[in-house]
Amino acid sequence: xxxxxxxxxxxxxxxxxxxxxxxxxxxxxxxxxxxxxxxxxxxxxxxxxxxxxxxxxxxxxxxxxxxxxxxxxxxxxxxxxxxxxxxxxxxxxxxxxxxxxxxxxxxxxxxxxxxxxxxxxxxxxxxxxxxxxxxxxxxxxxxxxxxxxxxxxxxxxxxxxxxxxxxxxxxxxxxxxxxxxxxxxxxxxxxxxxxxxxxxxxxxxxxxxxxxxxxxxxxxxxxxxxxxxxxxxxxxxxxxxxxxxxxxxxxxxxxxxxxxxxxxxxxxxxxxxxxxxxxxxxxxxxxxxxxxxxxxxxxxxxxxxxxxxxxxxxxxxxxxxxxxxxxxxxxxxxxxxxxxxxxxxxxxxxxxxxxxxxxxxxxxxxxxxxxxxxxxxxxxxxxxxxxxxxxxxxxxxxxxxxxxxxxxxxxxxxxxxxxxxxxxxxxxxxxxxxxxxxxxxxxxxxxxxxxxxxxxxxxxxxxxxxxxxxxxxxxxxxxxxxxxxxxxxxxxxxxxxxxxxxxxxxxxxxxxxxxxxxxxxxxxxxxxxxxxxxxxxxxxxxxxxxxxxxxxxxxxxxxxxxxxxxxxxxxxxxxxxxxxxxxxxxxxxxxxxxxxxxxxxxxxxxxxxxxxxxxxxxxxxxxxxxxxxxxxxxxxxxxxx
Ligand SMILES: Nc1nc2c(c(=O)[nH]1)N[C@H]1C(S)=C(S)[C@@H](COP(=O)(O)OP(=O)(O)OC[C@H]3O[C@@H](n4cnc5c(=O)[nH]c(N)nc54)[C@H](O)[C@@H]3O)O[C@H]1N2
Ligand SMILES: Nc1nc2c(c(=O)[nH]1)N[C@H]1C(S)=C(S)[C@@H](COP(=O)(O)OP(=O)(O)OC[C@H]3O[C@@H](n4cnc5c(=O)[nH]c(N)nc54)[C@H](O)[C@@H]3O)O[C@H]1N2
Ligand code: SF4
Ligand SMILES: [Mo]
Numbered sequence: 001x002x003x004x005x006x007x008x009x010x011x012x013x014x015x016x017x018x019x020x021x022x023x024x025x026x027x028x029x030x031x032x033x034x035x036x037x038x039x040x041x042x043x044x045x046x047x048x049x050x051x052x053x054x055x056x057x058x059x060x061x062x063x064x065x066x067x068x069x070x071x072x073x074x075x076x077x078x079x080x081x082x083x084x085x086x087x088x089x090x091x092x093x094x095x096x097x098x099x100x101x102x103x104x105x106x107x108x109x110x111x112x113x114x115x116x117x118x119x120x121x122x123x124x125x126x127x128x129x130x131x132x133x134x135x136x137x138x139x140x141x142x143x144x145x146x147x148x149x150x151x152x153x154x155x156x157x158x159x160x161x162x163x164x165x166x167x168x169x170x171x172x173x174x175x176x177x178x179x180x181x182x183x184x185x186x187x188x189x190x191x192x193x194x195x196x197x198x199x200x201x202x203x204x205x206x207x208x209x210x211x212x213x214x215x216x217x218x219x220x221x222x223x224x225x226x227x228x229x230x231x232x233x234x235x236x237x238x239x240x241x242x243x244x245x246x247x248x249x250x251x252x253x254x255x256x257x258x259x260x261x262x263x264x265x266x267x268x269x270x271x272x273x274x275x276x277x278x279x280x281x282x283x284x285x286x287x288x289x290x291x292x293x294x295x296x297x298x299x300x301x302x303x304x305x306x307x308x309x310x311x312x313x314x315x316x317x318x319x320x321x322x323x324x325x326x327x328x329x330x331x332x333x334x335x336x337x338x339x340x341x342x343x344x345x346x347x348x349x350x351x352x353x354x355x356x357x358x359x360x361x362x363x364x365x366x367x368x369x370x371x372x373x374x375x376x377x378x379x380x381x382x383x384x385x386x387x388x389x390x391x392x393x394x395x396x397x398x399x400x401x402x403x404x405x406x407x408x409x410x411x412x413x414x415x416x417x418x419x420x421x422x423x424x425x426x427x428x429x430x431x432x433x434x435x436x437x438x439x440x441x442x443x444x445x446x447x448x449x450x451x452x453x454x455x456x457x458x459x460x461x462x463x464x465x466x467x468x469x470x471x472x473x474x475x476x477x478x479x480x481x482x483x484x485x486x487x488x489x490x491x492x493x494x495x496x497x498x499x500x501x502x503x504x505x506x507x508x509x510x511x512x513x514x515x516x517x518x519x520x521x522x523x524x525x526x527x528x529x530x531x532x533x534x535x536x537x538x539x540x541x542x543x544x545x546x547x548x549x550x551x552x553x554x555x556x557x558x559x560x561x562x563x564x565x566x567x568x569x570x571x572x573x574x575x576x577x578x579x580x581x582x583x584x585x586x587x588x589x590x591x592x593x594x595x596x597x598x599x600x601x602x603x604x605x606x607x608x609x610x611x612x613x614x615x616x617x618x619x620x621x622x623x624x625x626x627x628x629x630x631x632x633x634x635x636x637x638x639x640x641x
Contacts, residue, residue, distance in 0.1 A: 001026060006438040007035065007486070010049055011417040012542045013107035013135075015175040015428020017328075018045060019489050022418060022438035029053060029418055029438050038489050040155070040177045040429045047539040047547075054548030055416075061399050062413035063444035073401075073411060078446070078454070081410050086458035088393040088409075089124070089366060096362035098125030099344040104352075106372020107135060108398070108545070109448075111422030111435055112329065113472055114371055115337040116465060117452050121368065122339040123464045128364060131346040132624025134378060136290060138298035139324050141623025145299075146306040146514070147315075148507030152323035153285070153499045155429050158185045160319030162282030164192045165274075167305060168217065169289025172201040173537050175428050178287075179205070193277060195220065196291075197593040198536075210274060211593050213265030214532050214629060215295045215522050220271060221304035223260025225252040227275035228312055234279075235313030240511075241503040242310050247516035254518070265593075279312040283319030291536070294629050297522050299622035303515040310512040316503035323499075328425035331432055331492040332476045350626035351617050352378050353387035366393035370414075370448065375403035376544040379615040379626055380579065381605040397451060402544065403606050414448050415441040421449075421469035423476055423485075430495030434473070434485045519621055522630065525595075529577065529632035531563060535601040535611030544602040555609045557584035557635070558598040564588065565635050572638040575599075577614040577631050586635065597633060 003025040010018040019038030023031040032052060036043035055061075065081035066073040076084075092100050103121040105114060121127045133140070143150035158164065158181050171178040182205055186192060194206040195217065203209045212220050228234050229249055239245050257275075261268040278284045286309055292301050306322050314320035347355035347364075352374055356364050367388060375385045381403070388394050389407035396408040405411045415437075422435035441447060446454070449469055456465045467475075474482045484490065507513055525532060540546060557575060567573055569588040574581050575597065584599065592598055603609030618627040 006436055008418070008436045008438060009424050009433030011109040011111040011422060011424055011435055012049065013110055014542065015426060016040060016177040017110070017424045017426030017429070017431065017433055018049070018177065019433055020045065020049070024438050027439060029056060038431070040431060042177070042180060046176050048542045049547070051540070051547040055545065056418055058549055060401070060549060061442070062401060062411065063442055065413060066411040068409045073408070081412060082454050082458055085393070085395055085410055085455060089459065092365045092392065093124070096365060098127045100362040100365040101125060101127040102347065102356065102364050102367045103127050104130050104367060104369045104372055104374070106369070106374070107543070108371030108373070109417060110328065110424055111417065111420070112332055112337070112424065112476055113422045113449055113469060116449060116472065117370055118337050119339065120452050120456050120461065120465055122341060123461050124459055126339065126341050126343045128359070129343040129346045130349045130352070132348045132350055134350050134626040134628065136293065136325060137350070137623035137625025138620035139288060139290065139293035139302050139623070142293065142299045142302035143306060143324055145622065146303055146512055147500060147505045150325050150327070151496065151499045152326050153321045154495065154497045155181050157318055157498055158285060159188060160283055161185055161190050161285040162319065163277045163284040164190055165195060165278065165284060165286040166192065166202060166206070167195045167286050167288050168292035169287045170196065170200045170202050170537070173539055178428065191277065191281070193274060197596055198598065199591040208273065210266050210270050213593065214534070214596060215292065215297060215301065216264035216266070217292050217301045218297055218304050219260045219263035220266060220274070221301070221308045222252045223255070223257050223264060223271045224275035224278060225308050225311060226255070226257045226260060227272055228279045229253065230257070233275070234311045238311045238313065241315070241505070242514050243509055243511045244514040244516040245311070248307055248311070248514040251516060251518055278308065278314065283317060284309070284312070284314045285320060286314070286322045288322055288324040291534070291629060293620065294626060295522065296618060296620060296627040296630060297519045298620040298625060298627065300515065300519040306512070307514040310514060315512065316498065316500040318498055321499050326427045326430055326495065328427040330494055331425055331480065332423065333478045336472070336475050348619070348624050350379065350619055350624060353380060353383035354617060356387045365391060367391050368395045369404060370397040373398070373402040373404045373544040375407065376602065376604055376610055376612060379612050379617040379628060381610050381612045382580065383617070397448060399445070403604055403610070406606070412451055413445045414451065415445055419445070420447040421473060423473050425492060430492040431489040432485060432492055433489050434482070525632040529634045531559070531595055531597045531633050531635065532629065533575065533577065533597050533599065533611065533614060533631040533633045534629045535599050535615070538600040541600065541602045544604065546602070550604055550607060550609065552607060555582065555584045555599050555603060556587050558587045558589040558592050559596070559635065560590060560592050560594045561588040563594045563596070565637070567635060567637055572640065574636045574638055575614060575633050576636060577633045579616050580613040582611070582614055583608060583638065597635065
């Protein structure tokens, strides 16, 4: 067969939703290249996806269903595995009702056809679902509370910004295609400020780096507002688009700017400089990262930033805004992925283990998991594994025998994004992309849609999911022709250029609902565990998906030399929290703020690399997010190896 190039899109849980050229020779993908014609991808891919072929062709990929017999997961035929799933689901529904079944769809792929499994389980039940989000629950809830919606301006609008604040965001790792846009804005004279407890790689692009203490952002934003009010820098027309302005001002005036700076853990001059840039230097775009909303006051932090932008006039005009999330599904007809029947109940994603065990009348007896590895990725890995493994039926649909799949009764091997049709919308820009199979799935592997259809047939629901993938894609696209999208990325026609243009907000009053109460203080670290653990994204992995496969060596813990209990660089050590311990190698790193320990996110608990083995399950203040970055730990010396 002659070599070919397949135009497709990346489905990974990443803001960029890249266009990809998959080079195929003799039935094998030989290279993945960033699509040079994609307006955001511009010809380059990130490290994790450039090296995805090591994962695609890994000997560890599953090529047969597995069924647990005599305590062991053993290969089985598709008929055996699916018959067992269907029989058990029907039996449990007959005995206890559909609420005894939990369907959990994770973010392993953002392809929207994955959501067809929701349709199936809605039709079969509706069954118990999950709510909240370990990823972005607090941030989304904050912006909905403030603006009535969570949406962002087109990144092309950055050219109008005079100041850009990367507030707790590390695009070098998490969203690399934002970098060329930032470079470009800088060339046009915009200044860039980074606010992050870690002086990470993106700092090289910035004019100013502010390193607050973790969660000190609430004080930083309120202190900047205090400066703006004191100096008369608040926008004179702010009352016309803000509710609760006097109350918000009173909150900001509870402390002096110096006191707020001290609470934030930054020099007063930096707080003043931030206020002056945001309020005085022309339009400011603030990119709100995900990290700081994964805190117990995460919602309040984002709300304080929203409010600062609102009173300084940095909303609804070109070059300004608070950009957290693009509505990636807005272009799609979501009605085809859910029935209108409400779920009988839901469990909170961040508290999955606790809520599964607490569920009664009926208890949760079966769990169906797809695109997720909760044992590695949700807090409290041990409790999550125990809660899942103790169900009568646990089905995991995945390409690998993950920490979660190891707990399963049945594992169904699924295709990768290079082997199936799908559609993606991005959450870092407004372009839509089409996903096309570059190669067929290997023998013994099926696409998620074909798995759902085969299950539907056995549950007597085949009519619900009938149709080829492309039929579903066209249905999801509504008036947008699929073949148009196949010719190249298309801008979501309903996405705004400037979010909330004209300062019209879809809130109850049409105005911004300013934060007007201080949240309770975040818990302080106990004396015997003085450091806060942060498990952050690394270039080689997409959450728990490593490309190539996860290294087996000891986890590296980055810590400021003054915060590592006197241990020399490179020493073996134990990180200890209230719930667990993890062997690490200490790396001195002056770019990390004192009092913080950084380890890679996505490590496997079974390999002794799982940060979530140490992290307790805690909710954020709003939005049922997870306060993942607040686990107090200590570092203990270990004898040298
Ligand atoms: N401590 C700590 N924990 C965190 C975070 C953190 O920063 N710190 N980050 C959190 C965040 S932001 C997120 S989004 C969650 C992510 O957590 P998860 O949603 O669990 O995400 P992944 O680990 O990316 O993917 C889960 C599985 O999906 C599988 N998968 C990939 N593509 C497909 C597909 O097409 N079909 C099927 N069936 N399976 C597929 C992969 O093989 C992988 O095993 O983790 C959270 N957990
Ligand atoms: N390579 C790679 N890229 C990824 C992922 C991955 O696993 N690997 N994950 C993807 C996913 S699931 C998501 S949700 C997105 C976002 O993924 P994230 O990696 O969560 O995104 P960022 O918001 O860029 O980075 C978080 C930043 O928040 C900072 N931070 C933590 N606490 C605080 C705080 O209290 N205050 C301030 N100011 N900053 C703080 C951290 O130091 C870090 O620099 O990106 C995706 N991109
Ligand atoms: S993971 Fe993100 S940056 Fe990497 S190729 Fe996929 S969409 Fe692009
Ligand atoms: Mo995420």
